[in-house]
Amino acid sequence: MKLVLASTSKARKRLLARLGLPFLAIAPDYDESCNAHLPPYARALANACGKAEAGARLHPNAWVIGADQVGVCAGIVLEKPGNMQKAAAMLRAMRGKLTCFYTACVLRAPDGCTRKTVVETTLRVRQDLTDKEILHYLARERPLDSAGSFYIEGLGIALMDFVASKDPTALEGLPLIALARWLQPLRSQTSNTSGQGESSPGSAVSLATHA
Numbered sequence: 001m002k003l004v005l006a007s008t009s010k011a012r013k014r015l016l017a018r019l020g021l022p023f024l025a026i027a028p029d030y031d032e033s034c035n036a037h038l039p040p041y042a043r044a045l046a047n048a049c050g051k052a053e054a055g056a057r058l059h060p061n062a063w064v065i066g067a068d069q070v071g072v073c074a075g076i077v078l079e080k081p082g083n084m085q086k087a088a089a090m091l092r093a094m095r096g097k098l099t100c101f102y103t104a105c106v107l108r109a110p111d112g113c114t115r116k117t118v119v120e121t122t123l124r125v126r127q128d129l130t131d132k133e134i135l136h137y138l139a140r141e142r143p144l145d146s147a148g149s150f151y152i153e154g155l156g157i158a159l160m161d162f163v164a165s166k167d168p169t170a171l172e173g174l175p176l177i178a179l180a181r182w183l184q185p186l187r188s189q190t191s192n193t194s195g196q197g198e199s200s201p202g203s204a205v206s207l208a209t210h211a
Contacts, residue, residue: 006055048104096127121165
């Protein structure tokens, strides 16, 4: 069996590679807008399930990972800014306020059984963050494809008062604590057969069919 990540996100591919499993990354044919009416927690989970199912339609005999993240600040869902002006406005609006990110992950087995989790991360952007600092940060990392307009794994950490989560990788896009536990049988099998167990993002290999 092969492992499929139903996402082409660089961050998610980098995170999954840390688990030492070869995998295939694909762009899922799934329209997230159908869940835009749902509350943030439910929206993230529905999108992750939808992506996993979309990936399974293309690779019915694979283990498929679907993931999604929804952030909300002061009751407003944080979309990907797309340009520098919107990104700056988003960070200014987040200053001194609690922001919650819901990161959902779904693992769909070849028999259709799924495992699901949603990890909540709470953070607060510094109240004293200046407009100059915001513009300097955006010019350096250009996080225009990131909801919230920051990369927590980069300089974005310097924008924060605090970040609280039961899984530090969740905010980056993929909760590895749960996923590593789910994939442990596959990791063990791959390590035994390869001797190294190193991952090769974008490639697929045969994996044991353990749950």
